[in-house]
Amino acid sequence: QQQVKQSPQSLIVQKGGISIINCAYENTAFDYFPWYQQFPGKGPALLIAIRPDVSEKKEGRFTISFNKSAKQFSLHIMDSQPGDSATYFCAASNDYNTDKLIFGTGTRLQVFP
């Protein structure tokens, strides 16, 4: 019942490079798309989120790009730093479903100096 597909499973990037993580969804009723960041031994924490009425949202070095027609969204981390090394989860939910987020399978990002 995987409604949100995330890739790649792991990603290695050099310091200063761009990290890109992609997600695709199936349910056209989804209208909220957050990204969560998880450091080892910690719970996930909300990083950035987007609604489908915009195609891009930027917060500092983190940008979400959203393609409604393709049912895809992606996280771009500019000028990647070793401190960005973490697992990233995309998620989606339906505004009319007050219950739950559906998460992707996660991407482990490693940024090397």
Place this chain on the structure above:
Amino acid sequence: NAGVTQTPKFQVLKTGQSMTLQCAQDMNHNSMYWYRQDPGMGLRLIYYSASEGTTDKGEVPNGYNVSRLNKREFSLRLESAAPSQTSVYFCASSLSNYGYTFGSGTRLTVV
């Protein structure tokens, strides 16, 4: 500190034993959730509670039960633990379905 508190942080059980994972939040959130995290599987919803007094099954409810004791507390019970329940368990809460706040997790090993 405001947030979601989970206990215990670590637990080892023998097959067939029972235990309850505790979760409490102090943010006056309505909704609470239990997820399990397994390598390559992401976060899978076990049970959730949209409000005090209500609970519903998620994607992987088999082998688990939950209790929403009050608005603050949401517990997860394993009646007869199995090795397949070895996982990291996360509790989360939210005011709506936006902006979940997660606890720091319980690492459970069933031998």
